[in-house]
Amino acid sequence: MRLGLPVAVFLVLAVVEALTVAFVDTSIQPLDRTDSPFQVRDVAAGTVFTQRLEVRANGLNEVRLKGGMSVGGRPAVLRVQLVETDAQGATVRVVRTGRVEVAADETRCCAFRFEPVGASRWRRYRLELRVEELGGRQLSLWLAPAESDDSLTINARPRSAFLVFRTFATAGTGAGRLATAPGRRHLLVLLALIYNAGVAGALSLLATGWNPRRA
Amino acid sequence: MQLALAAAAVVLLSRMALSLAIVPPWQQPDEPIHVAIAEVWRSRITGEGTSDRGREAEIIDSMIRHHWWHHYQKPLPAGPQPIRFVSTGAVVSTIGLDPESPSYAPPYYATVGWLLSLVPRGTVERDLYVMRLVSMLCAAITLWVGFLACRLALDELGVATVTSLLAVHPQFAIASTTAGPDALVTLAGALVWWQTMQALRGTSQFRSLALLWLVSIGAAIVDRLGVALLPIALCVTIMVSATRLRPRHAVGLVVCTVVAILISVGTIPAIRGQVEFSLRAASGPSALGDLDYIRRFVAFLYTSWWYSLGWVRYQAPEWWSIVTGLVTIAASVGVVRQFFRRGGATRETIVVAAVNLIVLLAAVGVVFLRLRVGPQGRYFFPAIVPSLTLLWLGTDAWVPKRYRTAGAVALVGVVAVLDVLAWTLVALSAYT
Numbered sequence: 175m176r177l178g179l180p181v182a183v184f185l186v187l188a189v190v191e192a193l194t195v196a197f198v199d200t201s202i203q204p205l206d207r208t209d210s211p212f213q214v215r216d217v218a219a220g221t222v223f224t225q226r227l228e229v230r231a232n233g234l235n236e237v238r239l240k241g242g243m244s245v246g247g248r249p250a251v252l253r254v255q256l257v258e259t260d261a262q263g264a265t266v267r268v269v270r271t272g273r274v275e276v277a278a279d280e281t282r283c284c285a286f287r288f289e290p291v292g293a294s295r296w297r298r299y300r301l302e303l304r305v306e307e308l309g310g311r312q313l314s315l316w317l318a319p320a321e322s323d324d325s326l327t328i329n330a331r332p333r334s335a336f337l338v339f340r341t342f343a344t345a346g347t348g349a350g351r352l353a354t355a356p357g358r359r360h361l362l363v364l365l366a367l368i369y370n371a372g373v374a375g376a377l378s379l380l381a382t383g384w385n386p387r388r389a
Numbered sequence: 390m391q392l393a394l395a396a397a398a399v400v401l402l403s404r405m406a407l408s409l410a411i412v413p414p415w416q417q418p419d420e421p422i423h424v425a426i427a428e429v430w431r432s433r434i435t436g437e438g439t440s441d442r443g444r445e446a447e448i449i450d451s452m453i454r455h456h457w458w459h460h461y462q463k464p465l466p467a468g469p470q471p472i473r474f475v476s477t478g479a480v481v482s483t484i485g486l487d488p489e490s491p492s493y494a495p496p497y498y499a500t501v502g503w504l505l506s507l508v509p510r511g512t513v514e515r516d517l518y519v520m521r522l523v524s525m526l527c528a529a530i531t532l533w534v535g536f537l538a539c540r541l542a543l544d545e546l547g548v549a550t551v552t553s554l555l556a557v558h559p560q561f562a563i564a565s566t567t568a569g570p571d572a573l574v575t576l577a578g579a580l581v582w583w584q585t586m587q588a589l590r591g592t593s594q595f596r597s598l599a600l601l602w603l604v605s606i607g608a609a610i611v612d613r614l615g616v617a618l619l620p621i622a623l624c625v626t627i628m629v630s631a632t633r634l635r636p637r638h639a640v641g642l643v644v645c646t647v648v649a650i651l652i653s654v655g656t657i658p659a660i661r662g663q664v665e666f667s668l669r670a671a672s673g674p675s676a677l678g679d680l681d682y683i684r685r686f687v688a689f690l691y692t693s694w695w696y697s698l699g700w701v702r703y704q705a706p707e708w709w710s711i712v713t714g715l716v717t718i719a720a721s722v723g724v725v726r727q728f729f730r731r732g733g734a735t736r737e738t739i740v741v742a743a744v745n746l747i748v749l750l751a752a753v754g755v756v757f758l759r760l761r762v763g764p765q766g767r768y769f770f771p772a773i774v775p776s777l778t779l780l781w782l783g784t785d786a787w788v789p790k791r792y793r794t795a796g797a798v799a800l801v802g803v804v805a806v807l808d809v810l811a812w813t814l815v816a817l818s819a820y821t
Contacts, residue, residue, distance in 0.1 A: 183802070190809050200818030203462075204706070228462070230818060261464040296459045348813055351821040358410070358821070365407045366812075372400035373805045376553045379393045380546070380798050 179381050180374035187370040194348070201231035201294075201346035205325065205336050207318035211240075217313040223303040224327045225337045226263065231351065233344025234294035237301055240338040241283040241315040243276050248309030250276040254286045255302040263324065269299065273306075283313060290344045301339075393549035394536045397556035401532055404562035404808070405525045411816050413455045414514050416699045417521075417567035418765065421448050421474065423498075424517050424568055425488035430495070430502025437510075443488030446472035447513045460699050460819070494659050497570040497611050520568030527572035528565030532556065534579040535774040541586035542738045547781055550797040554777045557801060559696045559705075559808040563816075564767040570612040571767060577608035578745075578771025581618055581625075585741055588629045590734075598626055602646075610659040614768060617752035619650060621772075624744045632737075677758055686758065691717075694766025694776075696811050701765060703819045705811055712807060716800075720783030727786045739782060742775035 227237075243250060256270040270288040286301075305313060316338035323332040345351050352359040415421055425443035432442040441447075449471055452458070458465045471477045475486055501523060505516050535555050539548040555561060565572050581601050588597035605622040608615025626646050630639035654660050677683070689701075695713045696705040704710075728739050749769050757764040769776065781800065788796030 187805065187809055190806060191813055194810060194813040195817065198814060200814060204704075296456070348817040348821065351817065355821070361410055362407070362817075365403050365410060369400060369403040369407065369809075372396055372403055373557065373801075376393065376396035376400060376549075376556065377798050377802060377805075379396055380549050380553065380801065381794055383545070383794070 180378040183374040183377050184370045187373060188367075191366055191370075195352075196347060196349045198348075199231075199340070199342045199346035200348075201229055201234060201343035202341040203228050203230055205318070205320060207336070208321050209319040211316050211318040211338050213314050213316055215312065215314045217305055217315060219305050219308045221305045222327075222329055223301075223315075223337060224330075225301045225303070225339070226259070226298065226325050227301060227339075227341065228298050229294045229296075229341065229343065231343040231346040232293055232295045233290040233346070233350070234299075234341060235290040235344060236285060236287045236342040238285040238340045238342070239283060239303075239315060240340075241313065242281055243283045243314075244312040245281060246278055246309050246311035248311075249278055250283075250305075250309050250311050250313065251307040252276070252284055253304040253306050256286075256288065256291075257300045257302060259298045259300050261298065263298075263300070265300075276311075278309075283315070294343060295345075301337075390540075390545060390548060394533065394552055397536075397552045398529065398532060400553070400556040401528065401562060401565075402525075404556070405528065405566050407812060408563050408566040408816075409518070409521060409525075411812070411820050412563070412566065412698070413460075413820055414517050415448070415452045415455055415457050416460060416820070417563075417569070418700050418767075420517060420568045421452060422486075422488060423570070424448060424513060424520060425474070426493045426498045427501040427505060427520060428513070428516065429488045430499045431505040431510075431516075432502075434499075434503055434506040435510075441472070444513050445474055445488065449474070449477065451513055460702060462702060492662065494610055494612065494662065496607075496659075497573060517568050521566045524565055524567055524569070524572035527576045528561070531565075531572070531576045531579045531774075534576065534583050535777075538579065538583035538586050538774055539778065541583070541590045542778060543781070546793055546797055547778075547785070550781045550801060551774070551777045553801045554780065554804060555773065557805040557808050558773070558777065559804070559811045560694065560767060561770065561773060563696075563698060564770060571614065571770070574608050574612045574615045574618075575770040575773065577604050577611070577615060577618060579774050580604045581608075581621060582745065582772070582774045585625045585629075586738075588625065588633070589737060589741070594629055594633050598629060598642075601625060602649075606653060606657075606660065608771070610657070614771065616660070616664055617749050618771060620752070621745055621748045623647070623650065624748060625741065628741065628744075677754075682761070683758075686764075690753070690764055690766055690769075692766070694769055695807075696815070697765060697767075698815055699819060703815050705815055709807060709810060709814075712803070716784075716803065717780070719787060720780045723783030723786030724779050727782050730786070735782065738778065742772075742779050745772035745775045746779075 237256070252274045254272050254274055255268060258266040258269050260266055269291055272286060272288055274284045274286055276283055317326070317333075317335045318338055319335050320326075321334065323334045325336045326333045343350070345353070352362070425445055425448055428444045429442045431437075432439065453465065453470070466477055474488075501520055504523070505519060532552065532555055536548065536552045539551045543551065565575070581604055584597045584601035584604070588594045588601065591597060601622050605615070605618040608618045623646060627643055630642050634642065654664055692704065692710050692713075693701060695710070697703070724739055728736055746769070749772050753764045753768050781797070784796060784800050785793060
């Protein structure tokens with residue numbers, strides 16, 4: 175039996191699994207958007223955004239907005255605060271505060287990195303973002319339309335949209351989540367290997383007309 | 390050919406085992422009420438006297454321990470911990486009301502209750518997993534029956550392709566590990582498809598139609614979803630009569646069948662109860678005029694046919710759905726192409742498979758467009774084998790003859806990779 179195809183299929187599946195488990199962070203529940211995202215240009219200094227988010231992994235340590243900033247002579251400054259809320263949106267406590275400085279030659283905006291929040295899974299947060307100083311530069315942020323208006327406010331006014339953003343957490347990837355459960359990790363790896371072998375066998379049989387000896 | 394079935398069985402079993410290992414208790418749709426009804430039957434069989442025969446308090450306690458409300462994205466009801474499903478507030482209509490209600494047809498629950506009664510009373514989680522294993526067994530038999538049906542409907546390459554597709558279909562393995570009667574109805578649907586093909590390709594039409602009707606009536610008695618198999622059986626009977634029997638026999642058979650349906654719906658309480666319940670539940674005005682609702686209704690039906698997890702709270706990423714959309718659109722256009730290009734047997738297979746889907750769509754539409762609750766794609770699983778048959782035939786229409794094998798490998802490979810991505814990106818992130 176020629177081993178080329180089954181080995182290749184097995185390896186492709188294993189690589190896809192390994193890469194997604196090791197590198198793809200899924201620490202946030204995706205928000206339901208109703209239409210294509212759009213860009214808000216020329217955000218003025220002093221504008222305050224608040225964005226609600228529910229985190230699905232422990233160790234939340236970064237919120238990265240999708241936006242851009244024109245090149246300028248001075249750094250721009252944004253004030254950021256992460257506030258834990260209850261289900262109704264009422265403040266429980268301020269979890270992290272910080273300042274994001276966008277360098278004069280930086281055109282992407284913005285990543286808010288902070289000390290990991292240990293028990294962030296299942297918790298709800300409100301990201302408060304204040305554009306403090308733009309230094310004569312133009313800030314644009316991406317928003318996506320949403321059905322409800324309880325997710326985002328701009329200058330305290332609710333909007334039927336949400337900021338386009340990603341989150342990262344120390345336990346945000348599959349590998350990070352399974353790091354604390356070695357028994358389960360071994361079981362899942364074993365089952366995944368059996369699965370890969372089964373798919374490799376099935377595709378190989380398809381390709382060879384159900385005759386494993388055919389070259 | 391048997392090797393192809395064996396490989397598909399290994400794939401399906403490993404994926405169902407993955408589902409058992411990853412998806413926590415109560416995370417499959419309606420599991421709490423299904424387990425509670427089975428517990429009621431177990432208590433009846435063992436003669437256990439208790440005020441909570443459905444063990445609702447234990448199930449709710451277990452749901453809390455397994456973060457059900459977190460996954461459902463609703464707050465836990467305020468005040469003391471509820472001990473009955475009706476007191477769970479936000480989710481009351483979702484997880485069902487009363488496990489003692491006679492509206493739940495006994496055959497499935499009594500059988501599972503009897504199985505549970507064979508061992509000493511254990512935790513509700515253990516009973517849940519026993520029910521999940523029963524569903525897995527049904528799914529494994531569905532794969533085998535699907536294989537037998539494909540042998541009658543398709544050539545060798547088609548048989549292996551559709552069997553492999555069933556094994557790697559992202560939602561099928563997940564739905565097949567749900568503690569509930571759905572997997573049994575899916576098996577009944579596969580049996581109906583097998584006997585349809587037997588009636589169309591074989592020589593003993595009467596035997597096949599008799600078996601087909603027996604299975605359809607059985608499915609209708611087991612679960613409301615199974616009622617949809619009755620019109621499918623009627624359509625198949627008409628089709629077989631028209632194409633395979635002498636006109637006099639055909640008319641006689643169809644008339645007898647229609648009379649038999651009317652009598653059975655009117656007199657067999659189990660079937661009448663299922664039909665009445667479905668129509669009563671759907672007593673409101675239909676949303677047929679609301680085009681925006683219809684669009685969302687169909688879109689969700691479609692996306693959740695491919696993938697949906699945890700009481701439809703976890704969906705595949707958008708780009709993932711776009712890929713499945715492209716595969717489906719190509720196959721759908723290809724089916725039309727095949728229909729006009731090919732003659733005889735293939736055209737007949739396409740028509741019967743399409744009838745399966747149309748009848749299920751109509752049944753789902755009649756009930757759910759009135760309920761105004763989004764139905765899930767798994768309600769189409771009684772027709773999963775004909776659906777995948779269409780998927781293959783439609784894809785095959787675009788592939789030059791000498792590359793058919795490569796086309797089959799590519800189709801199964803793409804679905805397998807999508808499945809792997811759904812496990813790693815959605816299931817693993819939701820439940821670990």
